Amino acid sequence: MFRWGGERAWVAGGRGRRGALDRLPRAGHEDALQRHQLLRVRGRSVAWVPPFLLLLCITYVDFNTTGEFRIISWIVLVPGIAAAICGVWGTAVFAVLALVTYVVADHAWPHQYQTGLPDFILVAVGGILSILACSVRVRGERRMLHMRDVAETTRRTVLRPLPPDWGGLEHAAVYLPSDVEARVGGDFYDIQPGPHGTRVLVGDVQGKGLGAVEAAAALLGTFREAGYHEADLATVADRLEVRMLRHRLHTTALGREDGDRFATAALIGFPQDDDSAVDVVLFGHDPPLVVAPEGVRQLPPGDGLPLGLGELAGEGPPPVHRVPLAPGETLLLTTDGVTEARDGDGEFYPLAEDLARAVAAEPRVAAPRRLVAYVRDRTLRHCAGRLADDTTVFAVRRRAPGELGRNGRLRS
Template structure:
C-alpha cells in the first residue's frame, strides 16, 4: 500500500482559516467600524475545527482572538458592547471547534483501526494466488464495486492438490458484507475439499452441500471449477458461471461450453441437471482466463458489453501480471467510471514441466 500525497483540494482547505481571517481583517480595516464584520473573525477557528486537529484549531482560535482584539481597538469597538460580543463569539466558536476536532480525530482513529482489521481479514479470505503452481503461471485481478473495499462478492482460489492444480472462480449473489460472508463459506469449503476429493465432480458435490447448509433463503453462488493435471488438458465443472476463455498459441480464442447447464451452488435442491465435467485441450504456450460477469457485463457509454474475446491480444506481455493489468486497465477504460459490479479475473499460463523458459505467447 502506497502513501497518498495530499490533493490540491486538501491544500486549499488547509489554508482556508487563514485566508478567511485575512479577508475579514482587510475588509474591516477598509470599510471601518460601521460595517460590523468583527464577529466574522470566528469563521477562522470554525473552518479549522472542520479540517484540522484540536491543536491547530486552538492555535487558530488564539490568533483569531488576538486579531479580534486588535481590530476592536483599531475600530474603537470596546467602548461599546459589540467588541466584547465579538470576542465572546470567537471564543465560543473556538471551543466548539476544538470539541469537534477531538471527536473527529477519535472517529478517524477508530475507522483506521477497523480498516486495518478489515484488510487483514481480506488478506486471509482472498489470499494471494501462487506465482507458479506446477506447470502454471498465475495472475489475478480484483476490482470491488464497493468504494474503499478490497474484496466483495467475487472469489477465487488456486490449490496445488495431490490430484492436480485445482481452481475456483465464483460470484456470490448480492454485494457488501453479506456477500463477503458467503464467499468465505465457499472458499473455506473449497480449500478443504480440493485436497480430499479425488474427483472434480465429487469436489463440486461437496461444495454444493456446504453452501446449501450454510446459506439461507434463495442465496446462490455461480462458480466454475477447473483442474489441470499431468495431461495437456483442463477439466471444467460449471455451476451457472460465464464460460472460460482459452487463448491458443496462434491467438485463436475458445469459450468452451458445458455439456449441461447446472444451477448455481446453493440451488441444487430446486432440481435441474447435475453439472457434468468436460475436458478441453490445454497445452504449453496457451492461456486460460477465468472471470466473473462483472467483466463481460461491464457496459460503455453506448451500452455495449465488454468484448473480452476481442481483447485477448492484450494478454501478449511475457509477464502474466502485466498482461492481466493491461486487460484490467482496458476494462476500466471501456466502463468509463466506477464499476457497477465486482470484477475478478484469474489468468493461468501453461508453461510445461519440462520447459526452463516460458513458452512464447503470440
C-alpha cells in the first residue's frame, strides 16, 4: 500500500468505466462517508448499536457493584458516543434514554447510596451538549459533501469523461491530483474527434492550485473547438498559444500574480488519410513513448517552447512532425509526476527502461489499460508514494478497423 498525501486516484479508459483506486481514505467528508458505510449491515444503519450496548453495560455493572462504587453517572457517555456516529434525532433519543435510565437505576438503590441531583444535572447537561455537538457535526458533513459535489463538477468540467473507443481510439488514463479539495490540478488531457481526424491533447500547466485549473480549463476549451473545426493541426497549435497568452492577459488585468504562467503540452493528430502515422506538436513537453509488444521507442524531441512562451521564439507555433505509428503501437504520454518521481537516493524513475523490460516479459502490457496501471504502480513504488506534483499517465492507440465501437465516429 502506497501513500501519496492521502490522495485518491482514478482510472478512465478501457470500456469507458472509471474505477476508484483507493490507496488510503481521504480526510474530511470521505472519512464521514466511510464511517457511515462501516456502520451499515445489509443496507441498514447499525450506528445505534454501540451507544445502546454501552448503556446496557453501564446499567448492568452499576446494579452488580457495591454501593460504594456507583458508576451510573458514566451513562453521560452514551449520548456522547451517539453524537459521534448517529444523527441528531438518534442522539436526542439516547440523551433522553440515558436520563430516564439514570433516574430509574439511581432510585433502585437505598437513599444513602443514591448519587442524587448533581449527577442528574451532569447527565442532563451532557445530553444537551451531545445533541448540539451532533448538530454541528452533521452540518459540517453536509457542507463537506456539498464541497465534494462542487469539486467533482469542476473535475468533470476540466477532465470530461471520455466515451469508449472515442474517435476510433482505444484510450486509458490515470490521474493523481495534488489538490485534495479540488480533485483536479494543472494536468489536462482530452480527445476530440472531428471531420479532419481525431486530435489528442495532453499537458501540464506550470504551478498548482485553482490558477492552474483555470488555465487548464481555458486550454481545453480552445482545443475542443479548434481541434474539431480546423483542418490544419498547426492552426490548432497556434490557437492554443494565443489562448494561453489571452488567459495570462486576463489574469494580469485582474491583479493576480500569475501573468507568467505557461503550460507544456503534446498535441497529437490521428489523420484520416494515413493510418500508419500520427502528427505531433510538442510545446516543451517530453516526447511520447511508443510502446508495442516488440519493444519501446521514443519519438523525436520537439523544438517548441511551452504554451505562453512562444513569443520568445518569434517564429510562430512549433512545426508539425509526422511520425510513423504501426497498428497495435500505443502512445504513452506522462506529466511531471512520473518524469520527476525520485527514490530515496534522489534517482529519477527510468520509465523507458522499465517499460522495455516489462514489455519483453509480458507483451500484453502494451495495451492502454494495462500500460497506465503498470506505470502508475511502478511510479508510486519508485518514489514510495511521495509524488511531488500532479501525475497523469495517458495511453492511446488506434482501434483495429474491426474493433471500432459504436461511438468511434461520434462527434461532440
